[in-house]
Amino acid sequence: MKSKNKLIKNLSNISKTRRSFLRSTLAIGAGGTALSLFPGLAARAENVSGTIRYSNWIGGPGDIEMWENVIAAFEAAHPGTKIEYEPVAWTEYWTKLNTQFASRSAPDIIGFQMQSRTWGVEGRFEPLSEPFADLLDGIVDSQLKVTQAPINGGMEQYGLPFRMVGASLFGNISSMKAAGIDYPSEDWTIDDFVAAAKRLTNADQWGTAVTGGPVDLNQASTFGARPTTLDYSTATFNSPEYTEFIKWQHDLIYKHKVAPAPADLSTQKEPFSSGAVAMFPSASWMYPGYREIESFEWDILPDPIGSHEPKTYAGPDNLGITTDSKNKALAIAFLRFVFTRASQTIIASTGMPVVIDYLLDESRIAKEAASGPANYGYFVKGAVERGEGYAFAPPFFEILGHINDAYALIMNEESPDIDGILANANARIQQALDA
Amino acid sequence: MTSKLIQSATHMPPDSNQTVRKFSLGDITANTILVVLFVVIVVPFIWSAIASFQTPLDFVSGKGFLPSEWTLTNYEKVFTDIPMTRMIFNGLFIAGTASIGGVFASAIAAFCLAKVSFKGRALYLSIVILTMMIPPAVLLIPFYTIMYALSLIDTPWALILPHLTGSAFAIFFLRQHMLTIPHELHDAAIMDGCSIASIFFRIYLPLVKGPMSVLIIINFMLHWNDLLGPLIYLNSVEQMTPTAGLSFFRGQFATEYPVLLAGSLVCIVPTTIVFLLFNRQIRHGLLITGLK
Amino acid sequence: MSQIKSPKATVIWILVFLFPPTIGLGLVYYSAVQGLTMGFTNWNMISSPKWIGFKNFGQIWNDYRFWASVSNTLVIVLVTVPAQIGLGLLAAVLVHRTKGKTSTILRFVYFYPTTCSVVALGLMWLFIYDAGGLLNQGLEFVGLESVRWLGYGNALLSVCILIIWTGFGYISLIYVAGLAAIPEQYYEAAHLDGANSWQQFFNITLPMLTPTTFFLIIVTTIGAMQTFGQVYIINGRADSTLTIVQYIYEKAFTQFNMGYAAALSWILISFILILTVIQVRLQRYWVSYDI
Incomplete structure (x- = not known):
């Protein structure tokens, strides 16, 4: 109240x-x-x-x-x-x-x-x-x-x-229980998150997954990262904050090995409800689908905290x-x-x-x-x-396209030129904002 | 070896030597190729058909080839969530009228352009062929505006009338066929004093029946399978065609893939029946040539 | 080749016969002129268009996405046109020698994908190409590494495979019709002259099929230049499968920039026109309508 x-x-x-x-x-x-x-x-x-x-x-x-x-x-x-x-x-x-x-x-x-x-x-x-x-x-x-x-x-x-509609981190509670992980408190950090993802990763399941925009806004915000400034005038997709966030996500795949390369995930079988991914950034528009899950218990998890307090993508x-x-x-x-x-x-x-x-x-x-x-x-x-939400910039679809293109180039390679790809994408986002 | 392949492959007159010989290397190669192509085409359909009987749960988590439980749920949804039966009738009407009418108009035009000499004929033909090069996206809005002005939006006629004028492809295709028809026939007809109308209806129309049935089939499929046209020109769910109606299962974020797959297979059934019905006619039609 | 002469009485018939297509042509060209004029404006489909001359074309020249779409489209043309026609001819020649039920079934099956909607087929192949889809299951079964069929580097090739798979049966059907139309006497005469099968194939079959081949090359090239449906469903990231028509569509209807889209259409039409004129010019060197 x-x-x-x-x-x-x-x-x-x-x-x-x-x-x-x-x-x-x-x-x-x-x-x-x-x-x-x-x-x-x-x-x-x-x-x-x-x-x-x-x-x-x-x-x-x-x-x-x-x-x-x-x-x-x-x-x-x-x-x-x-x-x-x-x-x-x-x-x-x-x-x-x-x-x-x-x-x-x-x-x-x-x-x-x-x-x-x-x-x-x-x-x-x-x-x-x-x-x-x-x-x-x-x-x-x-x-x-x-x-x-x-x-x-x-x-x-x-x-x-x-x-x-809005984004949340969804958790496979059954898997978490099996791995001996308690429901996280609201002050858990991204390091706790990575540790949990490690324990949840096994032969049949990934601990988490890298999704791209816009549902990763919650995670990006804990790094203080936004693709554009709040007034949509300037692209900040290759800012130090965003670069750090991208590198963290890349590490989830190739260093910590707790997430699949996006190209190795099915495009038709939804990763969370199929049980392929245990902690998955997704959105409220999936509720009707997730409510039909029978094989495991699920819930929303609090967004883990990084250098900044997390925000919630809502539009x-x-x-x-x-x-x-x-x-x-x-x-x-x-x-x-x-x-x-x-x-x-x-x-x-x-x-x-x-x-x-x-x-x-x-x-x-x-x-x-x-x-x-x-x-x-x-x-x-x-x-x-x-x-x-950056959904509200007029060229939203173009911005999202550039972000997800950059993801495809970065997250599917073991050692991509992250700075170069981000700089390139940033210039294109700026172009879209200026047009 | 290859020469044998070609020998057996090309059209050979009946010859006792050839028919007696069995299982030459060429035959084996040829048959292997035919079987491989057959399998490559059939397997994806069978695989999709099996997948369409999966429960949604099986679909997301299923790892094996066969469903753990066979269900008709997906098919039930196709017929209950959208008025599929009604849509099938809409689709049959639109595709049937547009393809038969359009091919007939094309045949008449093709005859003019192949066999009647008049000033500007070559130019007219190039103008026809040029239309094939215009990207449809450019035409969409002006076309819509015309259909709107004619009050045809949300009626099947918006999708039928534009096709009744014939298509560049069909005109080009039939003209190529008529060019290969030997001219002795119409020379004789001209001698008899027939008008060009009766030459077309009595001589050429029967001769291009085969290619025309092929075109009617192809155009029927094109109209039946058209996605953008119905979605743009039709508004109400009751007027939709099946192909466009299936898009109601495609969400912005979440798509019911097993239902969509089942729906796609339902949409394939009427075209398969039409194709099977016409198949004999196509074969016969194609075999008839002017000199036989 | 003699033609029906056009005395006065037949002029009226020509007018009647060409009436429906002429109406259609009027409709298409009126729309095309209206649509294409926008290429010289900044029309966004809402505010009234403003004339900006060749500004759109200048922007297109510097547009990396345009060049990506051109390169992808050319790859599709260069891969799918020869492959479809080659495979179609091979299938037709082989089917033509079969008889009875086998022949009927083969023709039906090869042609069958053409009768299905591009959307349905694209969807089906999306499952086949999927990370855990039919192809990768097959590869794993025989002990090979799975392939990212829809990944950045492979998506365009996967689209080409789909186009060839769908289209070669249609081409073989047209060729079967062409083969059936070759009079048997030619082969009998050649046989008596002692020509072997190779010679018969190259001296009778291929030349007799040249009008069909010419028609097929023109039509499949134009079709491939306008590839859209397949990439609409199987969409590689980072413009790896962006085609010219898809880019036109995207500019016009999701970015509301009809002027730019119309300018792109001008360029596409010019490309197709140039290719077709070259093909028509070359026709006299290899196409024979009479033997």
């Missing part, structure tokens, strides 16, 4: 920049239903009718069902409306979206990651600060920032996060209303519905909710922990208190 109150205080402080009258609607802790939390909703809901199109990419198993449930709930509460849901595979999502944008026929509501920084200003997204003013303070602030863009001297909200998946939309009233109504308790409950099953009181609700955390990971609370705390 203590940390929750502290958090809310922090959030209220941050949101002082917003128009002060909005703060009066902040009703966190009231524990009421969504309708009482956001009084505007009921009033607006009366007038909507017609049909809108809503398209999003498929994050993983469960996503399609999740949205079908949210839409069914919305349509039941708003007779005479229809939401046409158009799920698209990740690899083709942007192609399709761009084609539709170019012919001015984009769906009314679309999912996106960080594109609003440019698309909002270019006039592809409806501004949302005004119609969602009463909602904004109830949503995790760090996640809201991702979809804000500066315009006319102020900040405008061009999208809203509907869920958070939002967002929704925005396009300017191509022909039924904005219905689009707004549906988007508001996403932040009701009813929707957030459904969404929570495939990721974390973003409405603060529900996110930190202890009975919710207990419920998630019951289906695994047991230490779910540690992840929520990490994501909210020290969440960070």
Whole structure:
């Protein structure tokens, strides 16, 4: 409870920049239903009718069902409306979206990651600060920032996060027990981590694995390493900190021999659930898959501490209303519905909710922990208190591509030219940031 | 040795000497090559088919070749998680209409370009062939805009109509075939005062039936297997084709590989049936040449 | 070769016959001109395009990824085109001598991969090439070291193998048709003249197949220059399998730089055009339509 109150205080402080009258609607802790939390909703809901199109990419198993449930709930509460849901595979999502944008026929509501920084200003997204003013303070602030863009001297909200995803270190508890390793305390260090990995490595299993971005951000942060500066202006991929982190990872493979070269890991068989890797940096989007593991016990482990306190990779998946939309009233109504308790409950099953009181609700955390990971609370705390992500730089995909290319060149060779490869990749990341 | 191989390999007239001889070194080499190629093609399919009957658990942890437990779960998911039956009908309709219509249009054009002399014919042919060189990525957005203007988005016609105009490949292919057809036939027909339409329908169409069936098959497969087209032009799950529909099992981070594998095998079944049905016709069609 | 003359009455028929492809050509060229014009702009598909002349082309010249894609694409052309045509011809010649059921089954099986979607096949081969996949299991079984088929140095070769595996059956099918069309009398006459099998193969079979071979070289070269589906699924890291078309696709649809993508398309079209013109020019030296 203590940390929750502290958090809310922090959030209220941050949101002082917003128009002060909005703060009066902040009703966190009231524990009421969504309708009482956001009084505007009921009033607006009366007038909507017609049909809108809503398209999003498929994050993983469960996503399609999740949205079908949210839409069914919305349509039941708003007779005479229809939401046409158009799920698209990740690899083709942007192609399709761009084609539709170019012919001015984009769906009314679309999912996106960080594109609003440019698309909002270019006039592809409806501004949302005004119609969602009463909602904004109830949503995790760090996640809201991702979809804000500066315009006319102020900040405008061009999208809203509907869920958070984030990275953790996952542990095969059965293997750890067998190796006589206790569940680590929150102050264990990276040296403890390497020692544990050594004891977990045997003929059938690797102690850990080197993954590349973005889920290794937690580990990188304990070296004080980031691929770019916080304002995304400068590439720092070959900084002394990042170089040290990369060399540490390379040592895991070739010196300590506790991790496989990435090319020797299967690309189709997920390393953690297959039991091939005992301590694995992965992310919350794997929960639905990991919850089906029957052959061993698993949990989230605390992130080991290095020269710096670890951060938690956490980022939002967002929704925005396009300017191509022909039924904005219905689009707004549906988007508001996403932040009701009813929707957030459904969404929570495939990721974390973003409405603060529900996110930190202890009975919710207990419920998630019951289906695994047991230490779910540690992840929520990490994501909210020290969440960070370079996912929010506009050229995210390019940056990630350069990072993972460098990994492929470094981690699969016994003695690569680490400094040279990093310098090269850094120059390319800088180029992407400048463009 | 090699000369024997070639001898047995090339088209030989029936000859008592040749038919009596058995198991020459050349025969053995030739048969070995045929068997090796056969195995190389068949094994991956069999291996995938076996893998598609694995449980998800077997799939991630399985080390052996055979599943520890045979299951239909993956196939059930293919038909229950997405409306696969409906998608198969969509796919058959789109691929069938587009391939038959398109090849017919191509045959008529190919005839014009092979056997009718007119001014600008060579130029027209080069303009046709040039279209094969344009990367599809460039055409995607303008094409989409046209289909959108015609209100064809999210209907099968967005995928069918563009193909009914014939394809450069088919026109080129059929023209090459018509060029090799001896000209005595149409000389006679011209003498009889036939119009070019009746020359095409009475003489050339029957003669290129074989190549046309080959093309229809190939185009049917192309349309059936098209991934990007349906994903771009169709929006609703109910309108999707099977190949594109399977992408619903591909997540950004997590993909259900065993289900995807099972789905891919389901998608292969209709094309295999079509291929088997037409196989006889292709063989006969290809064997008929102008002088026989 | 005599042709149908075009008296007035047939002009109308020519117009009717060429009507559908002409509509198609109009559609393609209208779209191509619209799309390719963007090569001289900075269009990002959202804000209206601004004319920037040849600036994109200057950037491409200095773009290391472009040169990687060119080199990969050329490797694919140089490896897969001869291998597919050679293997296809060999298979066709060998299949042609088989009879009855065997012949039917062989033709069916060789052609079969062509009927499957590139996505399905790519997926299948992803399993085969995997670290613990079929190929490495086989290598381990016979006591050899496993290979990183999808590793940085090998991925391009693995893609080529997939392309050849998929494509040679189609080529052999076309060749089988070509072989069947060679009149038997030619061989009978040659046989009477005392020509041996080598001579028959080189003097009758190969020359009679030259129109087919020419067609196949043109089509497979253009296909290989536009390789996309295979590398879309089997994607080597650090641009080790990046092809030109894949780069165009990536620039256009994940980096939203349609102008740059269109400029890349200009370059690809020029490459293909040059290759095709060379092939067509060379045709007169080796292709014979009549014997």
